[in-house]
Each structure stands twice: as structure tokens, then as C-alpha cells.
Amino acid sequence: MLNLNSPDLLRKQSYIDGEWVDADNGNTLDVTNPATGEVIATIASCGATETRRAIESADKAWPAWRDRTVKERAKILRDWYNLIIDNVDDLAAILTAEQGKPLSEAKTEIVYGANYLEWFAEEAKRAYGDVIAPPSKDKRLVVIKQPVGVTASITPWNFPSAMIARKVAPALAAGCTFISKPASETPLSALAMAVLAEKAGVPKGVFNVVVGKSSREIGTEMTTNPLVRKFTFTGSTAVGKQLQAQCAGTVKKTSMELGGNAPFIVFDDADIDAAVKGAIICKYRNAGQTCVCANRILVQAGVFEEFSQKFTAAVKALKVGNGFDAGTEVGPMINTGAVADVKALVEDAMGKGAKALSEGGPSDLGECFFTPTVLADVNDTMRLFKEEIFGPVAPLFKFDTEEEAIRMANDTEFGLASYFYARDIGRIWRVAEGLEYGMVGINEGIISNEMAPFGGIKESGSGREGSKYGIDDYLEIKYLCMGGI
Numbered sequence: 001m002l003n004l005n006s007p008d009l010l011r012k013q014s015y016i017d018g019e020w021v022d023a024d025n026g027n028t029l030d031v032t033n034p035a036t037g038e039v040i041a042t043i044a045s046c047g048a049t050e051t052r053r054a055i056e057s058a059d060k061a062w063p064a065w066r067d068r069t070v071k072e073r074a075k076i077l078r079d080w081y082n083l084i085i086d087n088v089d090d091l092a093a094i095l096t097a098e099q100g101k102p103l104s105e106a107k108t109e110i111v112y113g114a115n116y117l118e119w120f121a122e123e124a125k126r127a128y129g130d131v132i133a134p135p136s137k138d139k140r141l142v143v144i145k146q147p148v149g150v151t152a153s154i155t156p157w158n159f160p161s162a163m164i165a166r167k168v169a170p171a172l173a174a175g176c177t178f179i180s181k182p183a184s185e186t187p188l189s190a191l192a193m194a195v196l197a198e199k200a201g202v203p204k205g206v207f208n209v210v211v212g213k214s215s216r217e218i219g220t221e222m223t224t225n226p227l228v229r230k231f232t233f234t235g236s237t238a239v240g241k242q243l244q245a246q247c248a249g250t251v252k253k254t255s256m257e258l259g260g261n262a263p264f265i266v267f268d269d270a271d272i273d274a275a276v277k278g279a280i281i282c283k284y285r286n287a288g289q290t291c292v293c294a295n296r297i298l299v300q301a302g303v304f305e306e307f308s309q310k311f312t313a314a315v316k317a318l319k320v321g322n323g324f325d326a327g328t329e330v331g332p333m334i335n336t337g338a339v340a341d342v343k344a345l346v347e348d349a350m351g352k353g354a355k356a357l358s359e360g361g362p363s364d365l366g367e368c369f370f371t372p373t374v375l376a377d378v379n380d381t382m383r384l385f386k387e388e389i390f391g392p393v394a395p396l397f398k399f400d401t402e403e404e405a406i407r408m409a410n411d412t413e414f415g416l417a418s419y420f421y422a423r424d425i426g427r428i429w430r431v432a433e434g435l436e437y438g439m440v441g442i443n444e445g446i447i448s449n450e451m452a453p454f455g456g457i458k459e460s461g462s463g464r465e466g467s468k469y470g471i472d473d474y475l476e477i478k479y480l481c482m483g484g485i
């Protein structure tokens with residue numbers, strides 16, 4: 001069982017209109033620890049009726065929250081940030097228990113998410129408008145920015161805290177109210193955030209968390225209820241497309257943070273040791289279950305042997321285990337389905353001629369564990385060239401020229417994160433400009449932070465989270481034309 005300093009953080013009900021509630025029909029769902037299979041909590045499993053109540057509560061709370069001064073909203077966000085930081089150990093323990101990632105990674109995620117609250121507490125004060133030179137002497141033109149309104153959000157299990165924080169922070173900073181549906185695999189982190197939101201003074205109805213295994217039912221209510229004016233989603237491209245289509249009926253503003261297929265390119269002028277280090281963290285963070293993980297590692301022929309030997313040795317040295325065990329670097333995958341999906345991708349590649357430089361696969365550590373794997377002799381006929389692996393498998397592709405590397409990297413419908421290691425300044429500019437992605441890591445494998453615009457192009461989605469751009473998704477631009485001056 002979880003041994004928390006503040007047991008009050010572990011909640012088993014949804015948080016709607018400032019109240020902790022059971023499901024109307026009494027339904028429940030189990031939250032299990034993927035490392036051990038043990039049930040860590042049995043919690044209320046809500047559906048459409050509770051979601052509708054949360055939306056109505058958020059709509060009722062919106063005028064008063066919108067009319068708070070930006071400094072009042074900023075102070076509450078800052079207080080929320082401070083409470084999360086003060087409770088980082090408990091929040092990380094809850095996160096590791098329900099998601100599996102190593103405790104050190106969980107703590108990093110909690111702080112990373114909290115940083116968005118800190119950042120947008122300040123950005124709230126910078127939602128500037130404009131005064132425009134008038135077309136005639138009798139007019140004055142002004143632009144003001146106002147909050148979009150009730151915002152609904154659906155987020156994935158791989159970052160059960162930070163993905164919510166990355167959305168609720170700009171939303172509340174802008175003056176919107178918010179309903180969160182976390183993944184049913186990992187709801188406890190979201191509920192713990194609600195405990196601290198309440199303590200920080202977030203008024204009832206401003207932040208709601210609806211948990212339920214009937215995600216389709218909840219999502220349909222969120223995407224079709226006319227009171228919801230903004231819908232923000234982080235998850236797979238397939239589900240994102242479906243939800244975006246559902247929003248069309250009421251023309252909601254949407255932002256989509258979807259799937260990825262990141263190339264990680266190592267050129268022959270790279271610092272190979274730095275590239276190996278960057279590739280390891282980029283590929284195996286969260287057991288490879290992030291949308292920005294290196295999905296295809298492309299290595300120039302002249303350095304392929306050196307890179308593949310050093311990279312494979314580093315992979316073999318990775319410590320796989322329970323996220324609570326000291327020194328664990330790779331935890332379990334989220335569930336057995338995820339293990340089966342990754343296993344199928346490896347089998348497809350091996351069946352088409354791939355060679356294992358480090359033969360991983362299902363592990364006797366537990367049914368959700370998959371030992372890190374490195375494949376060579378891979379090609380673009382294999383599923384793992386086109387599909388998001390979302391697991392601890394690294395395929396090493398060989399290329400000859402810079403042009404070939406850019407063509408291979410761009411040969412995908414995704415466009416989220418990309419990475420390359422090189423030192424020639426001309427090459428750095430040519431490749432950075434040639435990659436069709438929303439984000440490019442240059443001699444760096446970890447690029448996400450609250451100050452940078454996170455997001456993708458093509459079928460990786462639309463909108464940006466974080467940075468000075470992130471609040472725009474939650475603001476409407478209003479043009480005032482004053483005549484008769």
C-alpha cells in the first residue's frame with residue numbers, strides 16, 4: 001500500500017462543483033500498479049450525467065472567475081504551484097504506483113507540470129490587446145482579449161499529472177473554467193491535483209475532475225455539449241481525429257497534442273558519445289512511452305558501427321525494475337496490451353530481416369515488463385518505421401547522405417518532435433529547416449519545458465502548449481470599433 005505523508009491526497013471519488021462524489025449509478029473502477037498487478041485503489045467510475053453536471057458547474061463558475069483580476073488568478077495559480085512542490089514526494093509516489101515510471105522520473109514530471117502553473121501565473125498578466133491606427137479621424141480601433149470560456153480536456157496515462165497541468169494552467173490563467181477527464185488507468189494523480197487546487201483557493205466549479213472507464217461516453221458529452229467552448233486533447237492521433245470531428249457540431253475551439261514518430265539522426269560529424277547519451281534518454285524515458293521518444297534512430301554509415309556498439313552497450317546496462325526500487329531506469333509498460341503491441345512490432349521487423357543487437361522482450365519481472373531492445377538491419381517496409389512504437393524498442397536505420405536522412409525523417413504523417421546530432425553549422429541550419437516537425441532537438445535529447453512551445457504539425461496535431469504562445473489557445477480576440485469621435 002501507499003505510505004503517504006498526506007493520505008488525504010489519495011482520493012477515490014470524482015471532483016465536481018467543489019464536491020467529492022461517487023458515480024450516480026455506483027459504478028467503480030480499479031486502479032492497478034503495472035509493476036505488481038496489485039489494486040491500489042477502487043474509485044468511482046462516472047459517466048455522461050456526472051460530466052454534464054461538471055460542465056454546468058464550470059459554466060456557472062465562469063463569470064466570477066473571468067471577472068477576477070489577473071493578479072488574483074495569478075496568486076491562486078502560484079499558491080497551487082507551491083502546494084504541488086511542497087507535496088512532490090507524495091504526488092510522485094501516487095504517480096509511480098499508478099503509472100509505473102521510476103520515482104525519479106515521477107518527481108521530474110510533477111515539477112515539470114507544476115512549472116506550467118508557475119509560468120502561466122505570470123503569463124496571465126501579459127494577455128495584451130492592441131490599439132490600431134484608425135482608417136479615419138472619426139474612428140478608434142481597439143483589440144481586447146477575453147477568455148474562451150468552459151474548457152474540457154482529455155489526457156493520456158503516460159504523464160498523468162503534467163499533461164493536465166500543461167492545459168489547466170493556461171486555461172485558468174486566461175479566465176476559463178476547466179473539466180479534466182484523465183485516463184482511467186491513471187486517475188489518482190489528477191484527483192490529487194484537485195485536492196491541492198481546493199487548498200490553493202481555486203473556487204468550486206473552476207476545476208473539475210471526472211473519472212470514468214466509459215471514456216467514449218464522457219468524451220461525447222464533452223465534445224457535444226454547447227456549454228463547452230474549448231476542447232483540448234492529448235493522446236493518440238486516431239482518438240484525436242474522432243474527438244475533433246465530434247467537436248465540429250458545435251464549432252468548438254480545439255487543440256490537439258497527438259502521436260509522434262520522432263527521427264533521431266546521428267551524422268558523421270556528431271559527438272558520438274553525446275549522441276549515445278542523448279539517444280538513451282530520448283528513447284527510454286518512461287520506458288519509451290512518450291509521444292516525443294526517438295522512434296527511428298537514423299545513423300550515417302561512417303559512424304554506424306561506433307554508434308551502434310556504444311548505444312547497444314548502454315542499453316544492456318539499463319536497470320529495469322519496479323519504479324519504487326532504487327536505481328530503476330526503466331519501469332513496466334502501462335499494461336499487458338501495450339506489451340503485446342510492442343512485441344508484435346518487433347516480431348514484424350524480425351520477420352522481415354531485422355537483427356537484434358540487444359534482444360529484449362517480455363520479462364520475468366512481471367507481465368507488464370518489456371526489456372529494452374535494439375534492432376539493426378531494419379528498413380522502411382517494417383511497421384516500426386511508420387508506426388509509433390510507444391515502448392522500449394530502438395530500431396537503428398543506416399543512411400548515406402544528408403538529403404537521404406531528411407527524406408527518411410520526413411517520410412511519415414506525423415510531425416511532432418525530431419532530433420539530430422551534428423556539429424557543422426551549415427548542416428545544422430539545413431537540417432533544422434528541412435525537418436517537417438513542430439520541434440527539433442539539436443545535440444539534445446530532452447527538449448520539453450514550460451517556456452518552449454510544445455506541439456506538432458501534420459497528424460501530430462495543432463496548437464502549442466507552454467511558452468508565450470500557450471495562453472492564446474484559451475483567449476478570444478475581440479475587435480472594438482468606436483465611431484463618432
Ligand SMILES: NC(=O)C1=CN([C@@H]2O[C@H](COP(=O)(O)OP(=O)(O)OC[C@H]3O[C@@H](n4cnc5c(N)ncnc54)[C@H](OP(=O)(O)O)[C@@H]3O)[C@@H](O)[C@H]2O)C=CC1
Pocket residue numbers: 154155156157158159181182183184185212213215216217218219220234235236237239240242243256257258259260290291388390416460461
Ligand atoms: N502529443 C502529445 O503531447 C502526447 C501524445 N500522446 C499519444 O497518446 C498515445 C498513447 O496514449 P493513450 O492513452 O494510449 O492514447 P489514447 O488516445 O488511447 O487515450 C488518450 C485519452 O483519451 C481517452 N479516450 C480513448 N478513446 C476515447 C474516446 N473514444 N472518446 C473519448 N476519450 C477517449 C482515454 O481514456 P481511457 O484511457 O480511460 O479510455 C485517455 O484519457 C500515443 O499515440 C502518444 O503518442 C501521449 C502523450 C502526449
Ligand SMILES: O=C(O)[C@H](O)CS(=O)(=O)O
Pocket residue numbers: 158159163289290291292448454
Ligand atoms: O506525453 C508526452 O509524451 C509528453 O508530452 C512528453 S514531454 O512533454 O514530457 O516531453
